[in-house]
Amino acid sequence: MMFTLTEVASLNDIQPTYRILKPWWDVFMDYLGLVMLMLAIFAMTMQITKDQVACLPYLEDPDQPKPSSFPQSSTVEESSSAATGAPVTATNVVSGLRTAQQQTAVASETYLNQPPPTGVKTNLDFQQYVFINQMCYHVALPWYSKYFPYLTLIHTIVLMVSSNFWFKYPKTSSKIEHFVSILGRCFESPWTTKALSETACEDSEENKQRLTGTSSAPKQVSLEGDDSTTVSPSTPMLGVKFSADKPIAEVPSSLTILDKKDGEQAKALFEKVRKFRAHVEDSDFIYKLYVAQTVVKTIKFILILSYTSTFFAKINFIHECKPEIKQLTGYKKFFCTHNMAYMLNKLLISYMALILIYGMTCLYSLFWVFRRPLKEYSFEKVREESSFSDIPDVKNDFAFLLHMVDQYDQLYSKRFGVFLSEVSENKLREISLNHEWTFEKLRQLVTRNAQDQQELHLFMLSGLPNAVFDLTDVEVLKLELIPEVRFSAKVSQMTSLRELHLCHSPAKVEQTGFAFLRDNLRCLHVKFTDVAEIPPWVYLLRSLRVLNLIGNLSSENNKMIGLESMRDLRHLKTLSLKSNLTKMPTNITELSPHLIRLVVHNDGTKLLVLNSLKKMVNLVELELHTCELERIPHAIFSLINLQELDLKSNNIRTIEEIISFQHLKRLTCLKLWHNKIITIPSSIGQVKSLEALHLSHNKLESLPPALFTLPKLRHLDVGFNSITVLPPEVGLLHNLQHLAINANKLEVLPKPMFRCTKLKVLCLGNNALTVLPESVGQLVQLTQLELRGNCLDRLPAQLGNCRLLRRNGLVVEDHLFDTLPVEVKESISRETSFTSGL
Numbered sequence: 001m002m003f004t005l006t007e008v009a010s011l012n013d014i015q016p017t018y019r020i021l022k023p024w025w026d027v028f029m030d031y032l033g034l035v036m037l038m039l040a041i042f043a044m045t046m047q048i049t050k051d052q053v054a055c056l057p058y059l060e061d062p063d064q065p066k067p068s069s070f071p072q073s074s075t076v077e078e079s080s081s082a083a084t085g086a087p088v089t090a091t092n093v094v095s096g097l098r099t100a101q102q103q104t105a106v107a108s109e110t111y112l113n114q115p116p117p118t119g120v121k122t123n124l125d126f127q128q129y130v131f132i133n134q135m136c137y138h139v140a141l142p143w144y145s146k147y148f149p150y151l152t153l154i155h156t157i158v159l160m161v162s163s164n165f166w167f168k169y170p171k172t173s174s175k176i177e178h179f180v181s182i183l184g185r186c187f188e189s190p191w192t193t194k195a196l197s198e199t200a201c202e203d204s205e206e207n208k209q210r211l212t213g214t215s216s217a218p219k220q221v222s223l224e225g226d227d228s229t230t231v232s233p234s235t236p237m238l239g240v241k242f243s244a245d246k247p248i249a250e251v252p253s254s255l256t257i258l259d260k261k262d263g264e265q266a267k268a269l270f271e272k273v274r275k276f277r278a279h280v281e282d283s284d285f286i287y288k289l290y291v292a293q294t295v296v297k298t299i300k301f302i303l304i305l306s307y308t309s310t311f312f313a314k315i316n317f318i319h320e321c322k323p324e325i326k327q328l329t330g331y332k333k334f335f336c337t338h339n340m341a342y343m344l345n346k347l348l349i350s351y352m353a354l355i356l357i358y359g360m361t362c363l364y365s366l367f368w369v370f371r372r373p374l375k376e377y378s379f380e381k382v383r384e385e386s387s388f389s390d391i392p393d394v395k396n397d398f399a400f401l402l403h404m405v406d407q408y409d410q411l412y413s414k415r416f417g418v419f420l421s422e423v424s425e426n427k428l429r430e431i432s433l434n435h436e437w438t439f440e441k442l443r444q445l446v447t448r449n450a451q452d453q454q455e456l457h458l459f460m461l462s463g464l465p466n467a468v469f470d471l472t473d474v475e476v477l478k479l480e481l482i483p484e485v486r487f488s489a490k491v492s493q494m495t496s497l498r499e500l501h502l503c504h505s506p507a508k509v510e511q512t513g514f515a516f517l518r519d520n521l522r523c524l525h526v527k528f529t530d531v532a533e534i535p536p537w538v539y540l541l542r543s544l545r546v547l548n549l550i551g552n553l554s555s556e557n558n559k560m561i562g563l564e565s566m567r568d569l570r571h572l573k574t575l576s577l578k579s580n581l582t583k584m585p586t587n588i589t590e591l592s593p594h595l596i597r598l599v600v601h602n603d604g605t606k607l608l609v610l611n612s613l614k615k616m617v618n619l620v621e622l623e624l625h626t627c628e629l630e631r632i633p634h635a636i637f638s639l640i641n642l643q644e645l646d647l648k649s650n651n652i653r654t655i656e657e658i659i660s661f662q663h664l665k666r667l668t669c670l671k672l673w674h675n676k677i678i679t680i681p682s683s684i685g686q687v688k689s690l691e692a693l694h695l696s697h698n699k700l701e702s703l704p705p706a707l708f709t710l711p712k713l714r715h716l717d718v719g720f721n722s723i724t725v726l727p728p729e730v731g732l733l734h735n736l737q738h739l740a741i742n743a744n745k746l747e748v749l750p751k752p753m754f755r756c757t758k759l760k761v762l763c764l765g766n767n768a769l770t771v772l773p774e775s776v777g778q779l780v781q782l783t784q785l786e787l788r789g790n791c792l793d794r795l796p797a798q799l800g801n802c803r804l805l806r807r808n809g810l811v812v813e814d815h816l817f818d819t820l821p822v823e824v825k826e827s828i829s830r831e832t833s834f835t836s837g838l
Helices: 005-012 024-050 076-084 090-113 126-139 143-163 170-188 190-212 260-280 285-310 341-371 380-385 396-408 410-420 422-436 439-443 466-470 489-493 511-520 536-540 555-561 563-568 586-591 611-615 634-638 656-663 682-686 705-709 728-732 751-755 774-778 797-801 822-837
Strands: 053-057 318-321 334-338 454-459 476-480 485-487 499-503 507-509 523-527 546-550 574-578 597-601 621-625 644-646 669-671 692-694 715-717 738-740 761-763 784-786
Touching: 024 143, 024 341, 053 126, 126 318, 126 334, 143 285, 143 341, 170 190, 170 260, 170 285, 170 396, 170 410, 190 260, 190 410, 260 396, 260 410, 260 422, 285 341, 285 396, 334 341, 380 410, 396 410, 410 422, 422 466, 439 466, 466 489, 485 511, 489 511, 507 511, 511 536, 536 563, 563 586, 586 611, 611 634, 634 656, 656 682, 682 705, 705 728, 728 751, 751 774, 774 797, 797 822
Parallel strands: 454 476, 476 499, 485 507, 499 523, 523 546, 546 574, 574 597, 597 621, 621 644, 644 669, 669 692, 692 715, 715 738, 738 761, 761 784
Antiparallel strands: 053 334, 318 334
């Protein structure tokens, strides 16, 4: 069967795939194996064509019969009779004698013309010699002479197979092939060249600075303005360095521009290297297999050399043969010579020389395997020669494979190390990010928020594009789920930036960039999972007004928060903590001189200790949401400047302490909604300063008359309770502008309620009202009326007197709206159209 060129080429491509893992001794042993294979094939060819013996009988044996002389002529009569088979007669005898004389004369003349025969005469013919040669080949010739070519062929094949066994073993072949594939791609990746080129640029920049006497070390920045205190990049208070360990030199644009396809391939390589390392570094099976293979080859060399040298002298020219064939030949003993003895002897010497060289190479490889710590590989030299100082050392099979690669070319490991460095990966991510997110693309994402501010929201990027710093008009920057954010000195270009959101986006800032943020940032929102994600420089933003922290701030982690450094937040007015605190941090009292608003959303964790609140006498607003409070904390009654208190979504059942609020002369807004309050004490009437009271989503069944004696009350919300009767004293609230009593059990509305002529919003939905009094027309300032979900049959025509009521402000079923007179409906609709037209 013939092979095509394509098939031969494919077989030839198998070996180069693993060439980078074959040290010089393995390659040398492969060549030795190839020479031994050629030697074995040559010996087999010679043996097939010329392998035979030539044998002669041993004549001096006394048991041998004497050889007979040449045969004599018979009588004329016998010859003639034998020739013709006729009866002997006188005539026949005479004619026979004449014929015999003639033949004798011719034979004598022929014999006289030839030389006499030499040598020892035997009685064996040609066929007997052939038979004896075959018998003696199997009987007298040593087996090593007969099978030497086959043994060399088997030995050579075994050695060649065992030399590459670790490449083909099922448990290792796929890993090795994967490693070689990744290594080749890393070596040829354009990113490798660009990364090393950037390193060269950085080195040249450092050398230039060293020669000119300049230094790239960052200057210290004062954090206190005119104070003498300065903070260096390694200040423990900051927790991180403002600048990188090595300054990033400006790289020519030709190096930083990376093709998108090349960038994606490089990203995939980083991921493959990471997975391969995790899969291989914990195992040392490949290393053990190679060691076992080397030991086996050495043992085979010793065995082959030992028995080959033993049979070296058995290949001779002369062999004594005693086949038991005397009855067939008449001889018992023969002398034989092997035709291939000389050639086999020379081939055996050559084979032994090759085996000896092969064995010495095996001993060297064995020495190399056990002498060097191949289960550990250090990139120390690569770290020294490049800016990638974070390349980790590797162990086990990963280290062994890299050691094998170094025997081929150390440049492979150096280039491969680029894909083990997080610094390199970050640089690639930054270049790809900047290439994709251009200034024009980012500009299209800038929007106007509810506060009419220019806002940019970036979500799930690999980093912060440099083009962001060119958006000088952006006022609010929101960064969400960005694994690494770095504010360089270019952030100082964003002169309008005042608000920053970091949602699961750990951020680092360079020194110059920090100076800008410290002086210009007013509002900061940080959402995190672990407290370590809070950037330490947050607590040094002395111009900050609002700080919002959302994440795990449990008591065992409070020491890590760094709140002791909040004393530097001299202008902080609002602090919001959405977490799971069990007690109020004591260090938060350092903010008491200037903190105005404190918000704690505790996500259902019970807040037990609130004594530190007593010192925060300057608080104006306090929110304690979902803190599992059962009563109003007494510490609150010490906040003499408090104006708004929000205790939403707690577990408060009774509010008997509400009488103490009379000492809070400035308290205007009290929110006790979403609790479990059953009754309101009459002492509520003592809190004369209240302007807004929120009691919705509780379990109230009645309202005390004292509630309606609050002279300044403008906003009352008692919706979503179980109130059945609204006291007529509600008419005493002459300043009431917002009344919400929806989702209760009201059946009748008291007429005095319509004396509250300043009402603008009246929510009566989802009750049991059957009639809406005509007195509703007295509420001439009404702009919103909710009636949906009642048992009304019609609406009074007096609704037309509510000139400010719009159709979109009248929340009622359509069939009830149709019960209004036509002129009233047209009036409301016309005014609605007019308003919408405006």
